[in-house]
Amino acid sequence: MRRPFTGAAAAMLLSVGLAQAEAPRTIIVMDGSGSMWGQIDGRTKLDIARETVAKVLGTLPADQELGLLAYGHRSKGDCRDIELMVAPARGTAAEISERVATMRFLGKTPLSEAVRQAAEALRYGEEAATVVLITDGLETCKADPCALGRELEAAGLNFTTHVIGFGLTKAEGAQVACLAENTGGRYIEASNANALRDALATTVAAPAPPPAPKPVAPTATLSAPDSAPAGSVLAVGFTAPTGPFDYIHLLNAKGERVAEAAVGNANPVSLRLPFDVGKYELAYSSHAAGIIARRPLTVTEAAVMLNAPDSAPAGSLIEIGWTGPAAQHDYIKLLDAKGERVAEAAIGGDNPVRLRLPFTPGGFTLVYSFNNAETIFSRPIRLTEAKVTLTAPDRAQVGAEVVVAWEGPAAAYDNIQLVRQSDGERITYEYVKDQPLTFRMPDEPGGHEFLYVFGDTEVIARRPITVVLEKVDAAPAVPPGRAEAASASTSGDGSSLTARDLVPITLQADMGTMGFNVVWSATPVPGQNLPPEAWAMDEGTADPVETDFFPGQYDVVGDAGDNVFARRITVVAGGRNHFIIPHSRARSPAGEDAPRADDGLVTLRLAGGPESGAVRWFAAPVGGQDALAVASGDAVTGPWETRIEPGLWLITGTPAGGGAIAHMVLEPFSASPSPLDLTVHAPAHATRKTPEIDGLDSACDAPQPCLHRDAATGLSLLLPSGWGMEAALVMETAAGVAARHPSTVFLPLRPDRNETMIALNTRQWDAMLGPCEDIAIGRLCRTEPMSDADRQAYRILAATLDVAGPTSRASGTRAVTGGTAPAGMVKAIGGIEVRGPDGLDPVDILAPQLSVTE
Incomplete structure (x- = not known):
C-alpha cells in the first residue's frame, strides 16, 4: 500500500x-x-x-x-x-x-x-x-x-x-x-x-504520488482428507495469517459456494458437507486478499436408512430407527399421497425416534429430510384402520356424574369432549390420560354427545347421551367385551353376578406422611344391579388396601379414630380403580380440632380489602413447585381457608357479581405450624401501550402483574411485571381459514433481552429453542435457558392466558367465542393438570376483567 x-x-x-x-x-x-x-x-x-x-x-x-x-x-x-x-x-x-x-x-x-x-x-x-x-x-x-x-x-x-x-x-x-x-x-x-x-x-491540485511496490499477497495452506461421505462433518485444518471475516468455503464444480465455516480460534474448523456426491474444492478466503489457498475434495456416497414397520394403525405411535448424517435440522417426515407433510419428528440424540401417525388410513411415505430441505431417503408405509370406541350410558340426569370408558390412540392432546347436539357448543372436556373419565352433566336437559378428539383437532368417535330432568339409575360404563356381564341381570340384587365380574381396586387414605391405622368399609349406592351387602375390614392398616368389587358406585369410609376419610367412588371394569380417599372434617369426631397430617402444606386464610363483599378465590403455583392450583369455587364472604404447597403463588380474586379482578397478589409462602392470614388488596395498574418500544404493543412496568385484554382478539391475561407483548393476531391459512386461538409473542423489557422469548401459538417453533406445552388456548413455548424470574413470568402467563369474545358496549354482556372453556374444564399450569371446581366459570378466575355485567 x-x-x-x-x-x-x-x-x-x-x-x-x-x-x-x-x-x-x-x-x-x-x-x-x-x-x-x-x-x-x-x-x-x-x-x-x-x-x-x-x-x-x-x-x-x-x-x-x-x-x-x-x-x-x-x-x-x-x-x-x-x-x-x-x-x-x-x-x-x-x-x-x-x-x-x-x-x-x-x-x-x-x-x-x-x-x-x-x-x-x-x-x-x-x-x-x-x-x-x-x-x-x-x-x-x-x-x-x-x-x-x-x-x-x-x-x-x-x-x-x-x-x-x-x-x-x-x-x-x-x-x-x-x-x-x-x-x-x-x-x-x-x-x-x-x-x-x-x-x-x-x-x-495535488501532485501524483510516486508508485509504491505491490504488496505481497498472504499465503495459506489447507489440510483435510481427500474424500468424505456426503452430509458428514469435515474437519479442515489451516495455516494462514487469519483476519476478521476470513472463511473456508466449499465450492462445487461451477465455482459456486455450497458450504462455509468462519475462521476463528478453533483449528481445525468443522464444515458440514452437502449431500450431492462429486468433485468439490476447499478454498481459504481472506477478507483482505481473496482466495489464497485451495484443496480438492471428493464427496462420496453415504449410508442412509429408515427402519420402520411396513404398516401401522392410524393414530398410533411408532418407533423409527435411522442411519444418516444427523445434521442439526434433519427430520423424519411423513408425507401423504400429494407429497404434503402430515407429521414429523426431529432427529437428535434418540435412535429410534418416535412418530405419532395421523388418523387417516391409506398409503404414506416416510422420508429422511437433510437440513429440513432435501429428501435423501424414502420408504412407503401403510396406515390401517384403528379401533376407537366410547362407552357411556344412553341417558343421565342433569348435574349427575357420568363415567366414560374409551379406547383410542391416546396421543398427546387427545381429549373427550361433551358437546351440545343442537349447536355443537363444547360443554366440557377431559384429556384421555386416565381410564375411565368422569364428566358432570350440564344443568340443561337435551341431546348431547361425547366426542373423541384426536390431537385436539379431529373427531374420530362419537357417543350420544340424553340429559334428562328425571332421576336415572346409576350405571357404570363398561369397556368393550364386558357389556354382556353388566346387562345379565336387572333384579337389583346382583343375583346374576359371578366371581368373574369382580375387578381389583385399591383404597388409600389421603394422610400425607402420617401413619394412621384405618379401618375401611364400603356400601353400594342404592338402585344398582349390585348385592346390597356392605363390605368392611376387621382391623385397621396404614397401608393401601387392595380388594375386589363389582363394577358400580360405593360410599367408602375409612375410620382412624379421631380422623375419618370418606368419598363416593365409581368402580369400572377395565379401569385403573385406584382411589385416594380424602379426610372428612365433618365426619371426624375431633371436628375442627382434628390433628392435620404432617404433609408439609401451608394453611392460608385469604381475605379481601375493606367492603370487598363475596369473592371467588383462585391460587396458581408459579414458583416451580410441584403443586395443583386451588380455587374456592363459590364466592366466599369473609376469609377463605385453603392448604397449599410452600413456594411462590399467584392469587387472584374476583367479586361475586363479576367485573375486573378486585384482588391480586404475587406472594412466596413458607411452611408454618399456624395458619397464615393474608389480606389481598385491589391492583392499581394495567398495561400501557408502547409505541416507543420496538416491536411491542403493550408493556407492564408495575411492581405486580398487569391486567390486560386485547379488544380485537379477546385475548386476556395477567402480563408479568417487566414484560411486554407484541400485538395479538389470529393467523389464517393460505385458504383463509382462521386459527382457533390468537397468537402473540412476549418479551422482557430489558434492553438486551438476552434472546429470551415466550410465544403463544407460534406457526412454527424450533425444538432447539426450548420446550412447548399445552394450555387452555393452544400452545405456549419458551426459549431455554431461562432465569428463575423469566420462568416465573412464563408460569404466570400459562396460568392466566385465556380467550373470550368481544364485549358489547351497548348491552354490557360478554359474547363468548369458542376459545373460552366452561366450568369443569381441565387447565394445564406448569405442566400439571388443574381441575376447576363445579359451578365455577374459569373466565371469572383467569380473566375476570372479561366478566362484564350490566
Missing part, C-alpha cells in the same frame, strides 16, 4: 497560485443525489458545492487536465444515472464550473460505479490518474467501495482516489474512507464551505 498523500501547505494554494509540481490527470466525481438539498449553516449543500468548485477551479493552472463525472443528477431511483459531463482535457476548468452550476440534485448514490467509470475514462491502467469524489452520502446501490478500492489499486499503474465527505458524520465517513485508503489517497472530512474549499484545493 502506498503512503497516503500529505501536505500541510496545500491549504495555502488559493493564495500562492498553486505553483507546485505538475498534477496528474484528474476527474472530479460530483454527488448529484437528492440528499445534497440538505443544509449546512443555513445554506444548501448543493449551493456550497457549486460556489466552492467555481472558486477552486478558477485558481488552477490553465493547462491542468481536468474532467467532470456526475451521478444521481438526471432521474430519481436509478442506479445507472452516471454521466461523464466533461471529458478530461486541458483548459476545462471554466466548463466544469458551468456544468456543475446547471446540475439537478435528485437521484441515488451509486458512488462505487461512478468512481470505476471515472478511472476507466482516465485510462488508469496505462498512466497516472486521480479521482476526487465529493459525496454527502453512502453507497445506496448494493456495491462495496472498499472492494473497489482494492481492485483499482491492484490494476492501476499509478492510480489514486481521494474522498471528500461533505457533511458526513465520523461513523459514515469510516464506511467510505477505505476507498481512498486502499488506493493510497486521503479521506477528508468537510463540515462547512471553508473545509470543502480547502479539501478540494488540496486534492485537485
